[in-house]
Amino acid sequence: MADSPLLDLKSRQQCNSGGLESSVDSGDELPIPQHISISHITCDSFKIGWDLEENSRDRITHYFIDLNKKENAGSNKFKHKDVPTKLVAKAVRLPMTVRGHWFLSPRTQYTLSVQTAAKRPDGDYTVSKWSNSVEFGTADYSSVHLTQLLQKAEALAGRMLPFNVFYRNHQRAYFEEKGPLFSSRDAACSRMLPCVKDDSGSHGSPISGKLEGIFFSCNTEFNTGKPPQDSPYGPYRFQIQADLLFNQNTNLYFGDFYCMYTSYHYVIVVLAPDGSKWDLFCKERLPSLERSSNRFLSCTKMEDGSLHFQHAQDVILEVIFTEPVDLGLGTVTQINGHQLMSLSTTNAKKDPSCKVCNISVGR
Numbered sequence: 001m002a003d004s005p006l007l008d009l010k011s012r013q014q015c016n017s018g019g020l021e022s023s024v025d026s027g028d029e030l031p032i033p034q035h036i037s038i039s040h041i042t043c044d045s046f047k048i049g050w051d052l053e054e055n056s057r058d059r060i061t062h063y064f065i066d067l068n069k070k071e072n073a074g075s076n077k078f079k080h081k082d083v084p085t086k087l088v089a090k091a092v093r094l095p096m097t098v099r100g101h102w103f104l105s106p107r108t109q110y111t112l113s114v115q116t117a118a119k120r121p122d123g124d125y126t127v128s129k130w131s132n133s134v135e136f137g138t139a140d141y142s143s144v145h146l147t148q149l150l151q152k153a154e155a156l157a158g159r160m161l162p163f164n165v166f167y168r169n170h171q172r173a174y175f176e177e178k179g180p181l182f183s184s185r186d187a188a189c190s191r192m193l194p195c196v197k198d199d200s201g202s203h204g205s206p207i208s209g210k211l212e213g214i215f216f217s218c219n220t221e222f223n224t225g226k227p228p229q230d231s232p233y234g235p236y237r238f239q240i241q242a243d244l245l246f247n248q249n250t251n252l253y254f255g256d257f258y259c260m261y262t263s264y265h266y267v268i269v270v271l272a273p274d275g276s277k278w279d280l281f282c283k284e285r286l287p288s289l290e291r292s293s294n295r296f297l298s299c300t301k302m303e304d305g306s307l308h309f310q311h312a313q314d315v316i317l318e319v320i321f322t323e324p325v326d327l328g329l330g331t332v333t334q335i336n337g338h339q340l341m342s343l344s345t346t347n348a349k350k351d352p353s354c355k356v357c358n359i360s361v362g363r
Helices: 054-059 143-156 277-285
Strands: 006-008 024-026 036-037 045-052 061-069 087-090 098-100 107-119 123-129 136-137 161-164 166-168 214-218 234-243 250-258 265-275 297-301 305-313 314-320 331-334
Touching: 036 107, 036 136, 087 098, 143 250, 143 297, 166 214, 250 277, 250 297, 265 277
Parallel strands: 006 098, 024 123, 265 314
Antiparallel strands: 036 045, 045 098, 061 087, 061 107, 107 123, 107 136, 161 305, 166 234, 214 314, 234 331, 250 265, 297 305
8 A cells, every 4th residue: 555645634524503414324335444554653643544345446535534532432433413523534545644633642542443435416425334443542742742842841941040959858657767668668768769750741741651760859949049848748858969869970851841720830850870771761752951051950060070050940840860869868857838739740630721831732
């Protein structure tokens, strides 16, 4: 089968009152698509082809494609008069590339069936029976999409402020040897251990559910230059000098940009020691950032050999460090502020309507 030009499938428009309405007849003589194959899948497109009986090809003028999220397994094949949301394409050479960010979401499982159709002189259609259903899943954001997201984040980041410690808040039991066992802490409570990144943030982010790391913060209060006393994650705080996690042997990557139906915007960056397992993972999937000259988190080597650190003022940074961290390298203290649970980003869903942090592909 030959390749076809890029094709955008458009929804079949119907009018239920006071307008035109199309109808369809069953056309047993039209061929049913067989052996459907789906390939070249991205977060918002795929290539589709199938086999047809040669002797009926000349009658086919259109393809009807029924595309559903797999979670809607109970939905029936649509009736053309009642559901004007399925996809209609003019018959072209197969395989054809289907693209349309208005109906495809990244990292989502879909079911798909196809009919062939012949448009009659009166404007109505004769259609074949439905093909067998096939399943496929869309992909993560590509490097192109992540670069678009990065550019949006850079536009919001604002000026840089100095800092000198990374910190991580948790409940008291997390830092106690006799407390309950956490999957992100070893049994002896001597180290914090990497955990798999949850599903918070952009749906298409390639780090969710895959990258392992430890979340840290570094934002400071504008008036004091110190970490805030409030936290959504617990009243006990581990602090560690910034140069122990971020230095000339650490690579920096952009991971995500999102908000949660609030005015706050979050940027995820990843710190991975050069040549480590997760450094190689990030190199293949994420935009890399220059240590000393990026808009979010910088590490600059001064003339005296010391390191100077800065963070973006106008976004909340979530820093993922990809290796275990020895608790003996820092200190644990109780903070005096409030536990603001509304600011927690655990499995938080991104606001798909925000014009600041969304790009023109599925959310």
